Amino acid sequence: MYKSLIHQTFELTRKEKRPALLTYTVAGDNTKKISLEILKSISKYADICELGFPHNTPIADGGQIQTSAYRAIKNGIKINDVFSIVSKFKKVKKNKPIILMGYYNMIYQYNENKFLNKCKKSKVDGLIVVDLPFPENKKFAVKCKKKNINFIQLISPTTSKTRLNQIIKNSHDMIYYISMLSTTGGILKVSPKKILKEYSFIKKQNNSKNVVIGFGITEKTIKSLKKADGLVVGSAICKEITNSIKKRQNAVTNVTNVVKRLKNKIK
């Protein structure tokens, strides 16, 4: 049976009795070259790397990721550049899963099929499309599956139980649980206990699915959620890039240190 890299990664982290660490950075932030360097460097500690393809009207992202996206677009990033970053990364880290994350308009303009072929070619392992919810994403998710690309479904605290079950049924190897009502980068306003309760509820529906938690996860909060299959950190990393640029420091080193510290907290 075919086992995706994403699935294999979760098997491994489960064996090591720890959650997978997922990082999110924006492709081209702040340049194509540096974002590739960052990706290569943090993948020493991250188990799965999410890479955002930046959009200038991101309706679900908070300030940190917006800043990163605007910066990348200003520096000229194009979708083909995003794919070339993935290809180059995969050449040196072929076993590290990479998930592209973004908004549907960019896929729509690029053309769905062409986009997926390009994903396949550059060895993208998964896709998260923020504004293409279930059931509107059904057809697209099937297309992804045919190409062995994981379409990652999202679940939020507002998702009803019937919907939850339908989403799980239609999900692939990984499900992304949004910890709270927030855009990315918000302060964790729900107690970890409550988040884990929701998380367990999702797991109970189908224990074989890998469920990761994201939104509001920082060096401060990550430890409290380590029971999850995986944890996503995005804004905290983007913020470090912004700070490094401001202080004229090396973003690659600084971001790597953040990811290293995050990893140590959940080992």
Add this chain to the structure above:
Amino acid sequence: MKLKKKIPLIDQHDKNGFWGKKFGGSYIPETLKKPVEDLTNKFEKLRRDSQFIKKKDFYFKNYIGSPTSFIKLENLSNHLGGAQIWAKVVSEANGGAHKIYNATVHALICKAMGKKYIVGDTGAGYAGKMLSMAAKKFGLKCKIFMGAKDIKRQKPNCDAMKKNGAEIVPVYSGSQTLVDAVSECMRYWVSNCDNTHMCVGSTVGPNIFVKICGWSTSQISKELKTQLKKEFNKIPKKIKLINCVGGGSSAYGFWSEFIDYNKKQIELIGVEAGGPKKSKLHAAPLSRNAKIGILHGAASYVCQNNEGQIHETESISAGLDYPGVSPIHCFLKDTKRARYTFATDEEALNAYKLVTKYEKLNPSLEPSHAFAEAIKIAPQLSKDTICIVNSCGDAKKDRDILKKRLGKY
């Protein structure tokens, strides 16, 4: 792609929310699925609830001041020669523009849903001003998201919002205009949808917001239909309904009752913002052939680049300065029921000058775009052609721009 008769256009979508199978929909983050579904169910119930309709009609009459008048612009018609120019003076509505209809309905829905907070976006500031008025009237706490650039250029409306007790949240991201205000407002709703109701200021956004807004503004054409029959004893044979189009809420409201008529009898003309004559930028996705894209939760014609990044727009009129447009106008364009064109900043200013010279009417820069088209076509039309312009906003808010560009207000 075909229009159906005897069904309001706002209801002619499929089960996924698409008009003509490709415009509209609900491209929203998972978190908003539930609140949007709740709102959809509530609205469908309320619009069939006679008590709610009674309440709405009561406030439309006693609070908004319906019906607004329908007048002949005798002097302007004589000056131009050709067709008769008439105006539906929607700017007489409480607050000075059509935005009050949508704002009032949203405030009533918010109350019916038991929510105490209401948020909204605004470009020209009218949607924000009206929402702040309605919020005050119905005892709701109100936040308005507005681009920093628009806050500067539409000061009178900002003052009104503050006076009504609303908090204006300035948006500094992107182009600092309406497009960013809508994004920021949606982000706020994502984070606060458990106790907050969101009002989208035009017939844009996820399917349900297009419907609520269209349902609210359709009051304009209901009134006009009665007024036409009273004035002419029947619906005249040659009518042109000319309306500016930004998001498209006033145009839909002005046209909705007349869409079933043959277009030879009633032509629908939408006028978008062409931007400064010398600029490449504009806010005219329909008339300048933009591609279909997804913006703010819906598929429509959108000013964008090949990669799907949304273009900056430029227009003297903040209310039309938006890169997308309502999916129902895309549908009206593709079915060829309505014709869309644009007027430049300069043409709108000239139209404003001419209208105010000949008539006791003070149309804001948005309907001045529509007047520009009427002025352009009227001289070539026969005397029995009735050109009706929706004068949907009052120019008080534009006083600073008009002073600067025309030297006087």
